[in-house]
Amino acid sequence: MEKIANLKDIKRGGSLYFNYKGQRAILVRTKKGDLVAYVAVCPHQRASILWDNQINKLICECHLSLFNVEDGSVYKHSSLFELKQGLTKIELKVDDNKDIYAV
Numbered sequence: 001m002e003k004i005a006n007l008k009d010i011k012r013g014g015s016l017y018f019n020y021k022g023q024r025a026i027l028v029r030t031k032k033g034d035l036v037a038y039v040a041v042c043p044h045q046r047a048s049i050l051w052d053n054q055i056n057k058l059i060c061e062c063h064l065s066l067f068n069v070e071d072g073s074v075y076k077h078s079s080l081f082e083l084k085q086g087l088t089k090i091e092l093k094v095d096d097n098k099d100i101y102a103v
């Protein structure tokens with residue numbers, strides 16, 4: 001397990017990037033307080049993934065595909081291509097000290 005951060009480092013609606021096994025990854029704390037993490041690489045053409053708290057979705061910076069924060073599935077993609085594969089989810093654990101780990 002690799003420590004990502006402590007819960008106090010990420011406020012509700014916030015996100016932060018971390019390194020997961022050599023890949024850029026993103027940790028999101030939703031407005032509801034749920035913690036989720038994904039490999040921050042788009043399955044279409046490997047562009048970076050950003051978090052948009054306003055619309056509560058993860059977004060690809062290249063072609064603006066949207067992904068559901070709850071499970072990383074595709075919410076919307078461009079009409080120019082079909083994208084069925086969602087983001088790769090990273091399992092998390094939070095210990096008694098509120099330290100957050102990627103499993």
Ligand code: FES
Nearest residue numbers: 042044045060063
């Ligand atoms: S690279 Fe993300 S939708 Fe194309």
